[in-house]
Amino acid sequence: MKVYGVVMAGGSGTRFWPLSRQFRPKQLLNLTGKDAMINEAVARLKPVAKDGIFIVSSKSQREGLLAVLDESIPKENVLLEPVARNTAACIGYAAIKILKTCGDGVLIVTPSDSYIKNTEAFTSALSLAAKTAEEKDAIVTIGIKPTFPATGYGYIRYEKSEEPVKRVLQFVEKPDLPHAKEYLSSGQFVWNSGMFIWKASLILKKIELYLPDLYKELVRLGDAVGTAEEGNVLETVYPEMPSISVDYGVLEKSDGIYVVPADLGWSDVGSLDMIEAVRPSDSDGNITVGETYPLDTHHSIIYTGGKPICTVGVDDLIIVDMPDVLLVCSKEHAQDVKKIVEELRAKGKEELL
Amino acid sequence: MKVYGVVMAGGSGTRFWPLSRQFRPKQLLNLTGKDAMINEAVARLKPVAKDGIFIVSSKSQREGLLAVLDESIPKENVLLEPVARNTAACIGYAAIKILKTCGDGVLIVTPSDSYIKNTEAFTSALSLAAKTAEEKDAIVTIGIKPTFPATGYGYIRYEKSEEPVKRVLQFVEKPDLPHAKEYLSSGQFVWNSGMFIWKASLILKKIELYLPDLYKELVRLGDAVGTAEEGNVLETVYPEMPSISVDYGVLEKSDGIYVVPADLGWSDVGSLDMIEAVRPSDSDGNITVGETYPLDTHHSIIYTGGKPICTVGVDDLIIVDMPDVLLVCSKEHAQDVKKIVEELRAKGKEELL
Numbered sequence: 001m002k003v004y005g006v007v008m009a010g011g012s013g014t015r016f017w018p019l020s021r022q023f024r025p026k027q028l029l030n031l032t033g034k035d036a037m038i039n040e041a042v043a044r045l046k047p048v049a050k051d052g053i054f055i056v057s058s059k060s061q062r063e064g065l066l067a068v069l070d071e072s073i074p075k076e077n078v079l080l081e082p083v084a085r086n087t088a089a090c091i092g093y094a095a096i097k098i099l100k101t102c103g104d105g106v107l108i109v110t111p112s113d114s115y116i117k118n119t120e121a122f123t124s125a126l127s128l129a130a131k132t133a134e135e136k137d138a139i140v141t142i143g144i145k146p147t148f149p150a151t152g153y154g155y156i157r158y159e160k161s162e163e164p165v166k167r168v169l170q171f172v173e174k175p176d177l178p179h180a181k182e183y184l185s186s187g188q189f190v191w192n193s194g195m196f197i198w199k200a201s202l203i204l205k206k207i208e209l210y211l212p213d214l215y216k217e218l219v220r221l222g223d224a225v226g227t228a229e230e231g232n233v234l235e236t237v238y239p240e241m242p243s244i245s246v247d248y249g250v251l252e253k254s255d256g257i258y259v260v261p262a263d264l265g266w267s268d269v270g271s272l273d274m275i276e277a278v279r280p281s282d283s284d285g286n287i288t289v290g291e292t293y294p295l296d297t298h299h300s301i302i303y304t305g306g307k308p309i310c311t312v313g314v315d316d317l318i319i320v321d322m323p324d325v326l327l328v329c330s331k332e333h334a335q336d337v338k339k340i341v342e343e344l345r346a347k348g349k350e351e352l353l
Numbered sequence: 354m355k356v357y358g359v360v361m362a363g364g365s366g367t368r369f370w371p372l373s374r375q376f377r378p379k380q381l382l383n384l385t386g387k388d389a390m391i392n393e394a395v396a397r398l399k400p401v402a403k404d405g406i407f408i409v410s411s412k413s414q415r416e417g418l419l420a421v422l423d424e425s426i427p428k429e430n431v432l433l434e435p436v437a438r439n440t441a442a443c444i445g446y447a448a449i450k451i452l453k454t455c456g457d458g459v460l461i462v463t464p465s466d467s468y469i470k471n472t473e474a475f476t477s478a479l480s481l482a483a484k485t486a487e488e489k490d491a492i493v494t495i496g497i498k499p500t501f502p503a504t505g506y507g508y509i510r511y512e513k514s515e516e517p518v519k520r521v522l523q524f525v526e527k528p529d530l531p532h533a534k535e536y537l538s539s540g541q542f543v544w545n546s547g548m549f550i551w552k553a554s555l556i557l558k559k560i561e562l563y564l565p566d567l568y569k570e571l572v573r574l575g576d577a578v579g580t581a582e583e584g585n586v587l588e589t590v591y592p593e594m595p596s597i598s599v600d601y602g603v604l605e606k607s608d609g610i611y612v613v614p615a616d617l618g619w620s621d622v623g624s625l626d627m628i629e630a631v632r633p634s635d636s637d638g639n640i641t642v643g644e645t646y647p648l649d650t651h652h653s654i655i656y657t658g659g660k661p662i663c664t665v666g667v668d669d670l671i672i673v674d675m676p677d678v679l680l681v682c683s684k685e686h687a688q689d690v691k692k693i694v695e696e697l698r699a700k701g702k703e704e705l706l
Binding site: 295304307308310312313321325326336337352 | 676
């Protein structure tokens with residue numbers, strides 16, 4: 001059976017502002033200093049998703065995406081949503097499109113903005129997950145072996161066994177710290193990586209079962225795929241689709257899900273402070289990009305998009321200096337950057353977003 | 354007897370970088386939001402120094418100074434040192450120049466970069482000091498009644514008396530905290546404001562006595578004042594003058610000095626954190642200049658020379674964003690800004706200084 005990659009790349013990543021902007025979302029940033037996040041996601045999929053890789057992004061991000069995207073991805077594999085309708089619609093769109101144009105196959109569905117250090121372990125886990133998804137015609141997820149009691153990730157509880165592929169018992173929302181500690185010590189929990197491996201036909205079956213309103217629109221869309229009407233129908237049906245996550249709409253309701261626990265050196269790079277997971281720091285724990293002069297400065301992230309930055313006597317700070325706006329944020333408050341974005345939007349400062 | 358003001362304005366103020374620059378020293382900055390510091394110093398002197406106000410600055414600062422300086426100061430009252438030679442030379446130059454062109458008089462010698470809130474009290478203190486300097490032909494200083502056990506200022510110990518003008522017993526260097534606390538509680542100490550009131554003829558007598566090498570050059574200069582050779586002689590003699598402060602070279606060696614203790618709401622505005630002494634803060638204790646968006650931000654000084662600044666979750670921070678360089682500094686380390694300036698100079702980044 002064929003194996004395809006589906007990279008979900010429609011997010012805006014406001015917690016990465018002002019590095020990420022409306023016209024340059026997080027997945028298009030080169031955070032590692034090597035390549036854009038989306039291209040790193042594509043490169044990681046290639047050894048397993050040998051039959052093609054698809055990108056699902058939004059129409060508004062088209063220009064920025066095509067300027068950055070790995071040239072080996074054909075333009076017809078770039079699916080552009082007219083409006084954002086969360087992950088169930090995004091995955092359904094990819095599934096119906098691939099089913100109609102390529103036939104059925106295993107789809108490795110992955111976010112575009114994760115960082116994975118251990119690429120060989122990732123390839124092995126994906127291969128095993130794809131094989132399982134095909135043989136059992138089941139939903140298979142990649143679970144990340146937890147390294148600390150994270151409260152910012154969802155967890156997956158699985159049935160103990162000697163097999164490398166485990167049966168999922170439960171999806172668990174982001175826990176509080178006592179629960180997170182319990183999960184960590186139990187040895188029966190992994191972090192939910194947001195990566196799911198399943199056949200296109202199974203995705204559509206599950207959506208038909210649990211999200212019939214969405215399924216109806218997907219069928220309309222599927223009927224138009226390959227015709228002159230495809231573009232018009234896409235514009236018509238997308239706004240009608242319910243906005244719901246695949247986790248909540250499908251996975252939490254499904255039985256017979258499998259998980260492949262893996263040790264990937266993974267992080268979700270959800271906010272600016274997570275840059276430390278993807279870039280090496282100097283002997284003072286600082287990560288600096290551009291011309292910087294840190295004095296008595298420790299464990300800080302200093303990013304200049306142009307002019308020199310001098311710092312004196314600061315710790316655990318994030319500084320992002322863009323030509324049109326400056327952000328100075330404590331690492332502890334990195335999650336709250338989205339509040340600044342909301343405030344700027346409320347004040348009509350669209351040009352800064 | 355005539356009374357003149359002499360404003361010493363030759364400093365560079367590297368602890369105010371990057372607000373202050375080589376071409377725009379601290380005394381030319383408008384820190385209060387009202388007028389440049391030097392013009393505020395001039396305005397404070399006017400009610401007492403009725404016979405003229407002189408500025409001593411450096412040749413290299415001429416252009417910036419004249420662009421900013423109060424137009425009521427005649428150009429011939431702006432004395433420009435060819436090279437910097439500390440305060441004894443600066444005051445000696447002003448004394449010989451005024452003596453030769455205007456005749457003897459009381460000189461109120463003051464720094465250009467202090468902030469004084471209680472201007473009426475200042476006028477009273479100056480009047481009393483000028484009267485005393487004339488009647489007793491003595492050196493009179495203005496002492497600031499201490500409001501906290503400052504370790505960053507020099508102190509003056511005086512003889513207890515009921516008179517408003519006290520006899521100085523001792524000049525004391527910047528103390529450690531235990532000593533500063535002792536001085537504060539004794540009621541016999543004031544801060545050294547760096548303001549001295551004495552006759553031009555007395556200044557020259559004291560320099561002749563304690564700094565004969567300097568006196569020799571001043572005599573050469575004095576002989577040329579008013580002649581076609583004045584400019585050339587100034588260029589020739591200045592580099593020969595010893596570089597020594599008037600405090601160390603004259604005052605600490607002199608007897609019969611008086612001090613007028615005064616409650617002036619004074620601060621020396623020596624470093625960026627002292628901006629809080631001269632500008633009102635908002636309800637979070639922040640002082641912001643320009644377009645700023647402070648979120649969970651407290652007791653910080655945020656100055657933008659152009660683009661918007663957003664801050665999240667930071668306290669006690671100083672941010673100065675200039676078009677060509679950005680400084681982020683903890684208030685606690687405000688004194689260390691000069692180290693950054695030294696580092697930039699050492700690295701040949703003259704254009705940023």
